[in-house]
Amino acid sequence: MPGYFSKNTDGLKIDGVPAEEIAEEYGTPVYVYSEDRIRDNYRRLRDALKERYEKVRILFSAKSNTNLSILNILKDEGANIDTVSVGEIFLAKKAGFDPDEILFTGMNLGDDEIDHLLGSDVKINVNSLSMLDRLLEKEVPSSISFRVNLQKGAGAHRHLITAGKNSKFGILEDDIIKAYRKALDSGVKNFGIHTHIGSGILDTDHHRRATEKLMDIAGKVKEKLGIGFEFIDIGGGIGIPYEPGEEEMDLEKFSRDVLTAFKEKSAEHGLGDPYFCMEPGRYIIGDAGIILTEVNTVKKTVSRKLAGIDAGLHTFIRPAMYDAYHHMIHAEKSKGNVETEKYDIMGPLCESSDFLGKERELPEIQEGDMLAICDTGAYGFTMSSNYNSMIRPPEVLVSGDSHTAIRESEDFEDLEKKQKIAEWLG
Ligand SMILES: Cc1ncc(COP(=O)(O)O)c(C=O)c1O
Secondary structure: OOOOEEEEOOEEEEOOEEHHHHHHHHOOOEEEEEHHHHHHHHHHHHHHHHOOOOOEEEEEEHHHOOOHHHHHHHHHHOOEEEEOOHHHHHHHHHOOOOHHHEEEOOOOOOHHHHHHHHHHOOEEEEOOHHHHHHHHHHOOOOEEEEEEEOOEOOOOOHHHEOOEOOOOOOEEHHHHHHHHHHHHHOOOOEEEEEOOOEOOEOOHHHHHHHHHHHHHHHHHHHHHHOOOOOEEEOOOOEOOOOOOOOOOOOHHHHHHHHHHHHHHHHHHOOOOOOEEEEOOOHHHHHHHEEEEEEEEEEEEOOOOEEEEEOOOOOOOOHHHHHOOOOOEEEOOOOOOOOOEEEEEEEOOOOOOOOEEEEEEEEEOOOOOOEEEEOOOOOOOHHHOOOHHHOOOOOEEEEEOOEEEEEEOOOOHHHHHOOOOOOHHHO
16 A cells, blocks of 8 residues: 555555545545556656657546546546547546547447447447457558457456457457558558557566567568558556565566667567557556445354445455455554454345455454555445445545535435336326
């Protein structure tokens, strides 16, 4: 947990603001983000990359967090944005991103989505030969890139690996010349190339190897078709340490290894000086957010002590979906050295998988106490749901000593908003 979230005997603070103050004002559960930490994460990555190569573009991966205030912060920092749906394009534009700062990498598009996409003027990253044909039938975009399935992925969980022999993502190397040739013959003028091998990767070798492979494929396209690349995009995927004691990725090594490979391969294949692009989500926003949640139940099973909280898998699904570990902190004031006990932390849903943590060593928990679930800024709110007719929580942004709601809590009316009762039911 970075210094922006600090715990002492007075309880937990987010930057200069006590967690207690936030819980009192906005209720629990609540997502809380540190603006300084977001900016700091972005700048650290940008500086490490730019130190070795000037033409760097960082596209924030919107799927990790689409709150408009968060997008505004990243726009302000100079980020571009990676989107995977027309809904994300809508939000990116609302946050002020220009069409040429938006890259779209969605798949399985309906006809109206294709129309929307073409009408939105964003850069299009094509996921299949079928998608290319359907785009070209309607219009020739001025710029196209292809997502290549490098057939070797990596990731912190099998569901986080996005390349491989039977992956649903991207175009296989064997088809890539065909894809670029078709686009070229149809009159496309500007090209990029893209891959995204997976998420939660802490070992820098995976990205280095993916960069080398992608550059070799770009080289082949250049050699066969004479295409020059405006950008080469290696996707996102940089992991963050979720468990105490886990080492963070060595950013210096990452930047050195990946950009050395990029520059050497650029020279080897005569690719000139294309933009080097990355699409981090988790690295920018993951550890900049926490959930504050109140314990309302303490009970026992045959062999466990359970603490029941007001956040569940509807609030934050990563533990249930990916078996993900998210560290938890007892956010209350304490007297210093306190005894700890093991607890399973259960959510309120009628669902056996609704646990946010198992066997967590925590100071004695009383009903009414507050816990913080750490590193929940990425794939947190964007993956939340109304399952069990639960309402989604508010989101709060902290900047220094100030805080404000950047999304209000839903209420019961939201649960029925888009529903109607069939007329024949009276
Ligand atoms: C195409 C693409 N780019 C970027 C990302 C962001 O990944 P991460 O949050 O691991 O950096 C994803 C996540 O799945 C993705 O699918």
